[in-house]
Each structure stands twice: as C-alpha cells, then as structure tokens.
Amino acid sequence: MPVFVVLAHDDPAMLRRLVGRLGAHPIHVHIDAKTDLDDFDSVAKITSSRTAQYVRTRSRLNWGGWSIVEGMAHSVDQALSDTSVDDHVVFLSGRCYPVRPVAEFVNHLASSRWRVHARAHAVTGPGEDHRWRYERRHGFDSWAARFGARGSLSRRAMRNAWSRLRSIGYAKEVPVHVAIGSQWMALPRDCAQEAVASVRTQQREWFLDSFAPDEIAFQTFIYNSRWAAETEFRKLEPRVASVSEIPNFHIVDANLTGRIDWAMALQPPERAFFARKFDSSRDADLLSEIDRRVE
Numbered sequence: 001m002p003v004f005v006v007l008a009h010d011d012p013a014m015l016r017r018l019v020g021r022l023g024a025h026p027i028h029v030h031i032d033a034k035t036d037l038d039d040f041d042s043v044a045k046i047t048s049s050r051t052a053q054y055v056r057t058r059s060r061l062n063w064g065g066w067s068i069v070e071g072m073a074h075s076v077d078q079a080l081s082d083t084s085v086d087d088h089v090v091f092l093s094g095r096c097y098p099v100r101p102v103a104e105f106v107n108h109l110a111s112s113r114w115r116v117h118a119r120a121h122a123v124t125g126p127g128e129d130h131r132w133r134y135e136r137r138h139g140f141d142s143w144a145a146r147f148g149a150r151g152s153l154s155r156r157a158m159r160n161a162w163s164r165l166r167s168i169g170y171a172k173e174v175p176v177h178v179a180i181g182s183q184w185m186a187l188p189r190d191c192a193q194e195a196v197a198s199v200r201t202q203q204r205e206w207f208l209d210s211f212a213p214d215e216i217a218f219q220t221f222i223y224n225s226r227w228a229a230e231t232e233f234r235k236l237e238p239r240v241a242s243v244s245e246i247p248n249f250h251i252v253d254a255n256l257t258g259r260i261d262w263a264m265a266l267q268p269p270e271r272a273f274f275a276r277k278f279d280s281s282r283d284a285d286l287l288s289e290i291d292r293r294v295e
Contacts, residue, residue, distance in 0.1 A: 207220075
C-alpha cells in the first residue's frame with residue numbers, strides 16, 4: 001500500500017483537492033518553512049483531514065537546492081511511522097493530481113515485477129555531460145539565491161556570479177556512479193529508510209551544493225546499492241536528454257512545464273497515473289473533467 005509524501009509551498013486549494021483524491025491512504029504533507037502554515041491551512045484544511053497531516057520538521061525550501069532533499073528526508077522520517085514492510089513511500093508535489101483511479105496505482109505498486117519505482121541514467125555518457133551539476137558549487141540555498149525578487153534576472157545573475165566565484169579552483173570527484181532521475185518516486189519502506197540514512201551522510205557530502213540534488217541524491221544511493229536490482233531495468237538506463245524522458249508514474253509532456261495538455265491528462269499513456277503542475281484556478285475545468293471521467 002502507498003503512504004504519500006507531498007511537498008508543497010503554494011496553491012493550498014490544489015493541495016486540498018489532491019488530498020481528497022488520494023482517499024484513505026496516509027498522507028504526510030511538507031510545507032515550505034517560508035510559508036505561513038496557518039494561512040495555508042485555512043484553505044488546505046489538512047489539520048481537519050482524517051488521512052493527512054503536516055510534517056512537523058519543516059525545511060526552508062529553495063528551488064534547485066539541497067533544502068529540497070532535506071525536506072524529503074524529514075518527510076520520510078515521519079511517514080515511516082505509517083508504513084509496514086510491504087508498503088511504499090510515494091513522493092508527490094502539491095501540484096500533482098491523479099489522472100487514473102488511485103486504486104489502479106495501488107494495484108500497479110502491488111503487481112509490478114519491480115519494487116523500486118525510480119528510473120535513472122548516469123550523469124555522464126554520450127551527448128551532453130552533466131558533471132557540472134556537482135563539480136561546481138551552485139548555491140541555491142545561499143544568501144545570493146535570495147537576492148532580489150523570486151524569478152528575477154537580478155537574483156539569477158547574483159547567484160550565478162556567486163557560484164562561479166566560489167567554484168574557482170574547485171572540482172569535486174564522486175567515487176560512485178552518479179545517477180539522475182525524477183524525484184517523484186515510489187520506494188519500498190526499507191529502501192526509503194536506508195536512502196534517508198545515506199542522504200544524510202555520503203550523499204550530503206557529495207551533493208550538498210549541487211544543482212537540483214533532489215534529482216541526484218536518492219537516485220545515486222539506489223543505483224549504488226542492493227536496491228538497483230529491484231528497479232525496472234535492474235541498472236542505470238542509457239543516457240537521455242532530460243529526466244522527463246524517464247518518468248516513474250507521471251505523464252511527461254513538454255506542455256507540462258506550462259499549461260496542462262488536456263488530451264494527455266484525459267487519456268493518459270499506459271503506466272501514467274498522475275500528472276504534474278496543475279493550478280487550481282487555471283485548470284479548474286480540466287480538474288473537474290478528470291474527476292468526472294475517473295469517478
């Protein structure tokens with residue numbers, strides 16, 4: 001059975017809708033520590049939910065930073081109390097939404113010949129080399145990443161300048177195969193527990209100041225451990241241009257970086273049980289149509 005871990009920072013109405021669709025399964029919601037929890041909950045209504053609860057230890061999340069991994073680890077700590085040995089810890093964002101009945105996803109977890117739903121490929125290989133992700137210091141959790149308005153050119157310029165300055169003469173070597181893949185995974189209980197222990201020791205040492213370590217840290221642990229044999233292909237996959245090409249159980253489409261593709265959301269590909277980046281206001285009609293078709 002799944003125990004859901006949801007990372008959210010905005011759109012409490014979307015989170016409320018997601019929790020309602022996840023049914024009777026336990027849900028642990030990590031809210032960015034920069035967010036006022038009382039204001040957020042006045043809409044999300046998690047404190048009055050019978051199945052969902054907030055993660056008590058909250059991290060201040062910064063896009064691209066180690067803080068995302070830290071938030072994931074805190075969430076797993078709490079979620080483990082709701083799991084048994086045969087359960088999965090399932091990571092979702094607050095803007096994910098089921099595009100099939102959740103019962104079909106539960107059956108998928110129970111019936112798949114692989115237990116670890118975390119596809120990944122090597123950071124290096126044919127084509128573009130992504131070693132820069134960890135060989136340089138990127139500073140997404142630094143003061144420089146908070147300079148100026150969120151998403152502004154001034155903030156990006158300051159962070160890039162700070163990153164390049166700190167990376168002079170710096171080149172990190174990691175003594176294992178570095179893996180990269182989607183952070184939206186489903187991990188068996190023991191795998192999640194072991195991954196968090198590794199994330200706080202070895203992975204933190206290697207990837208603390210990396211670019212988007214949420215796509216690297218858990219994945220690198222898995223593919224350098226006994227759990228690699230429990231993945232779909234039992235090894236790292238051939239190099240692809242983007243992690244969006246090797247999803248675990250989400251719809252992947254170029255339009256998902258912006259407006260949701262109606263056709264794909266209403267007729268999802270095989271083994272796609274969720275879609276990402278919904279907006280509760282913008283996508284209200286689509287969400288209602290999904291509900292109508294799924295129910």
